[in-house]
Amino acid sequence: MSANSHEPHLELAEEYEHEPVPDTARRSTLSIAAVWFGFPMNLGNAVFGGVIVYNLGVVAGLAALLLGNLILFGYVGALSYIAGRTGKSFSLQAAATFGSTGRRIAAAFLATVVIGWFSFQIGLTGTTLRDALGWPALLAAAVGCVLYTLVTIVGIRALSWLGMIAAPLFVVLAVVALWFGASGNGLSVHQVLSYHGGGTALSFGAAVSIVVAGFADSGTMTADFTRWAKTGRAAVGATFWAFPVSNFIAYAIGGLVVAVGGSAHPATDGGGFLGLLTGHGPLLTGIAVAFVYINLGSVASHCLYNGALGWSGITRLGMRPVALILGVVGLVTALTGVWSHFLDWLNLLGIFVPPIGAVLIVDQLLLRRTIGRESFRPTAFAAWALGAAAATVAHYLLPGSVDAVIGIVAAALVYAAMEKLRRPRTVSALVTETQVVQA
Template identity: 55%
Template sequence: MSTTHTTANDPQDSTALASEFEHEPVPENRRKSLLTVSAVWFGFPMILTNAIPGGLVVAMLGFWQGLGAILVANLIMLVYVGLLSYRAGRTGESFSLQATRTFGTVGYVLAAGFLASIVVGWFAFNTGATGATLNQAFGWNEQLVVVVAGAAFIAITYLGIRALSWLGAIAAPLFIVVAVIAIGIVAQTHDLSSIGSYEGIGGGALTFGAAVSVIIATFADSGTMTADFTRWSRNGKEAVLATATAFPVASVIAQVTGGVIVAAGAIVSADTVGGNFLPIITDGQNVLLGGLAAIFVFVNLGSVCAHCLYNGALSWSHLTHSKMRVMTLILGTIGVAAALAGVWNHFLDWLIILSVFVPPLGGVLIADQVILGRRSAVRAVAKTRPTAFVAWGAGAAAGGAAHWLAPEFSDAVSGLIVAILVYVIVETVLARRLGQRHGNRL
């Protein structure tokens, strides 16, 4: 009997909303091209809110050290997200299905629920940032913009993975156009040749390791949930290639843009606002530039909002045995309400939480499904796998210790490495003990 099936809600033609495969791997005959999956990832990190931490790091460390932190963090993300993507491309499994395999059919609820809630928080943050940004730039009613923008972002997410690829294909080129215009405006009044001598204004308040963590934290959550996007790839190799368009390419472009404008001295209070270059576009009286800036904010922040909401809705639909589109409406409404309440103001606190708790979770997935992949592939299904939680907890503890006691180290990297090592060691020791018991019984 053929396993390929079509339902009224899952047509093969392109005239209706196709299945998002919330509860099963994406079938091979429904996978998408490298170009489509790359558009999904490429258009995600090339955003204004990714230029902000890039500018912040440069402001605190100086241009060359800041650039170094950006490059190191993005190379780490390439390996981290690439390994998880490779697995997703081979299996077609979403993040929730990956988490189920590693944490157990009951245990995964904590891991998936945690990250799925975090990304809805990012949706709320960026929806709120849309309203605040347009209010500051043009005086528009902030709350009204939040409601209208939030509704538009929900509608885009509702259309599914196909809409994310369309949006990404528009958002990334638009970012480049606006960034080039901003740098051109800056060059008229500032000497760009001097950016290499920019020493920063941080005064040692931020270490290189902490800067790496700040950059990693901006996409640690959706990076860990990369399977939701790259499960649509035709194979593991194409999944990794799609990931590479985001890390380091798109992410570095956004972050370095913010860093260059900060190093040129064009942003006041860069140690707090980072590389937010939008005011450079909107400060003048040019109507065309003002209109472009407004479109840019909606499209650019809409891209990150739709991606994050998609991550959250897909995982919560699996957790609640529901549909992605139903959860998109529910979680989107909650996110808009949170945005109206001002949750987006806690940006730096958000990044600290992400850098400590999220990378170790991804480290456990990598250790289990990549490093020990052959063993996990034939392992019996369990309700809860304590070793996964022990490693996650150990990694988070190591990340927290690095953050508070050894800020010269990256808490994100420390937690990631410790989680991987603890999981591999514990699993190896347990396997040996079980093997010895089995031998003794024989």
């Protein structure tokens, strides 16, 4: 063996921050599916699923969860197809539509949003272990941040490995929690399915909006994960395991926790089931602690990977040093307690984020526009802004509408119309320029 030979499994792999993933580095569909499958199946989604079922009942609640996930599949699946076909990260993908300079705005916006989610997961780690076991919240959060950052630094391989562990563990412990929650209530399957809920705070459309908004940011940045797929179809197949499968299961389990009477405060705590796993002996309690770090770590590491890859594309630094810097930023933010105010704000990003993806889909998948060398494309930004404006109006004036869908449709129609008007002038300018050169 030569001195320059290496064992690939012993070193950190190339992450291709600044170039498309080459065919030789693409990964199996199972590997990419594991990356996405382990991301949505988390405690936070179980909480929201419980809140939705508490307000709508089991049947209507599960229908809202399924519809929201099908919308996500169509949206994220289309963006994943582009990523699998090109091998480009979100930052590189955005350059084709928003321009080489303009893509920095879109990438910086989303890369900052997901670091907010990373910070939220750090804070949630601390408060979850404090509430369940009485641990010091700051210490538990700091330990979580270190672990989550280390996983991110390993790269896409670690996200895949973590997903293969986190998702099955979630399902097993959720079943155990449901059993504990239902014990003594003597509820039949019919009684559970007949649960009508006790809240009125959410409409059906608002519930669907919550589901879509929950993954509007990382779903739009899906290319960071699915660029590793071997083909566009393989990328869509991997996405299917996230939406609707994994995401629906996580939400639905939270809803069932509420329906069986396993939540003491369903209006606020929803279907969070960690408390059902503690107090049954040291073994199960120890498993529950590991579960918190594995489960929330899966979410946090994915978010940090999105953020690090986005800011890496902007700054031209490597993904790993950027991840270290953002890990510190996320920890400081979480320790100040600011993270506790992020959730409502981030959910509103279901209004502002999906129009970005809509413009990308229309530009690169439907119009199949010839990629130019423009530094800034005003039509793309105008469509993004008008789509977000339409979603904002719907949010405040049409309560019960699905804001994200309105934003997606509006941005898509506006962009398609503006490009149709713009193309004749562009073609005319090219013809004139060619005639001048030939003369």
